[in-house]
Amino acid sequence: MVAEQLQRLAGIERTVVVEPLPGGDVGWRSRVRWALDAQGRVGPRATRSHRVVPINALRPCLIADPAITAATDTLDVPPGVHPAPPTGPRRRRRDSGRPPRRTPVALPEVVLAQAADGAVTATWPGRPGAAPIVTEHAAGRDFAVAADGFWQPHHAAADVLAAAVAAALAGVELAGRTGWDLYGGVGLFAQVLAEAIGPEGTVIGVESDERAADLAVANLADHPGFTGRCGEVEAVLPTLDPAVAAIVLDPPRSGAGPRVCASLAGLGPDVIVYVACDPAALARDTAALAAGGYGLDSLRAFDTFPQTHHVECVARFVPAAAD
Numbered sequence: 001m002v003a004e005q006l007q008r009l010a011g012i013e014r015t016v017v018v019e020p021l022p023g024g025d026v027g028w029r030s031r032v033r034w035a036l037d038a039q040g041r042v043g044p045r046a047t048r049s050h051r052v053v054p055i056n057a058l059r060p061c062l063i064a065d066p067a068i069t070a071a072t073d074t075l076d077v078p079p080g081v082h083p084a085p086p087t088g089p090r091r092r093r094r095d096s097g098r099p100p101r102r103t104p105v106a107l108p109e110v111v112l113a114q115a116a117d118g119a120v121t122a123t124w125p126g127r128p129g130a131a132p133i134v135t136e137h138a139a140g141r142d143f144a145v146a147a148d149g150f151w152q153p154h155h156a157a158a159d160v161l162a163a164a165v166a167a168a169l170a171g172v173e174l175a176g177r178t179g180w181d182l183y184g185g186v187g188l189f190a191q192v193l194a195e196a197i198g199p200e201g202t203v204i205g206v207e208s209d210e211r212a213a214d215l216a217v218a219n220l221a222d223h224p225g226f227t228g229r230c231g232e233v234e235a236v237l238p239t240l241d242p243a244v245a246a247i248v249l250d251p252p253r254s255g256a257g258p259r260v261c262a263s264l265a266g267l268g269p270d271v272i273v274y275v276a277c278d279p280a281a282l283a284r285d286t287a288a289l290a291a292g293g294y295g296l297d298s299l300r301a302f303d304t305f306p307q308t309h310h311v312e313c314v315a316r317f318v319p320a321a322a323d
């Protein structure tokens with residue numbers, strides 16, 4: 001799929017090997033976002049339906065860590081959070097004999113997140129106060145993450161991707177220079193950049209979610225050269241000092257987009273490392289970077305979502321002359 005999108009959208013022929021992550025095909029997921037129905041059932045929705053499939057010891061979610069199934073089974077969401085039962089007639093339609101369609105109910109979502117120590121925290125809309133903070137571990141350090149905030153769902157993914165980003169930055173002399181961690185979350189790749197750049201250099205993290213941006217500043221407090229900026233990449237970019245040596249970007253599924261990629265290429269960094277969860281968005285943005293003079297130097301793909309068709313890519317771009 002990755003190779004096909006690269007060929008179709010960027011005109012690049014490449015053999016792509018998807019690398020497995022440690023841990024096997026089941027029990028890998030440390031985060032789930034499930035629906036809660038009027039009867040108090042918590043679980044994923046059935047295929048093409050609003051029906052909630054309850055998760056419990058008899059019917060575990062096999063890709064989730066068993067502790068998540070156990071926590072779901074015993075979850076006690078206050079009754080006030082449950083949606084109202086669906087209303088409307090259940091009579092059969094006179095004309096077709098089929099029951100009338102019910103208006104789909106927007107069900108509240110329950111998020112369960114498992115921290116590095118194995119404990120599971122649940123949050124739901126209306127839970128008093130901000131979502132609790134959980135501690136995750138990757139790239140040799142702890143990260144504070146909001147229980148309903150972004151963190152790679154696979155137990156091993158944050159660590160594996162951080163190592164892949166570090167490898168993609170290797171070979172570029174970054175000591176004392178500047179690196180950007182765009183779409184930075186709580187600072188996972190800012191940590192990798194800070195290690196490569198050292199105490200004399202500067203790392204700037206850009207993240208639109210206020211809580212995650214604050215947590216990145218707290219997580220990277222031991223790196224004096226780190227500055228966190230809260231805002232959309234598109235808005236923050238023009239305000240940054242354009243002298244940047246390395247850019248790491250890890251946008252959401254829709255990708256950074258051709259305009260952002262053209263801006264980044266225009267700054268002339270030594271290396272751009274793009275972490276992507278959607279091969280089509282990556283391929284489209286690869287074409288934009290190529291138009292800006294950056295060639296795809298290396299590409300690794302990881303099976304960060306076993307038993308699904310999703311993969312995560314780490315792509316390294318360098319000025320085309322050096323490609």
Ligand SMILES: C[S@@+](CC[C@H](N)C(=O)[O-])C[C@H]1O[C@@H](n2cnc3c(N)ncnc32)[C@H](O)[C@@H]1O
Nearest residue numbers: 150183184185188207208209232233250251252
């Ligand atoms: C795929 S996550 C990556 C987070 C982090 N790099 C990590 O690995 O934990 C994408 C992040 O981008 C943020 N985000 C989404 N759109 C954004 C935008 N336009 N500008 C800045 N950040 C954005 C999200 O809040 C989220 O934290």
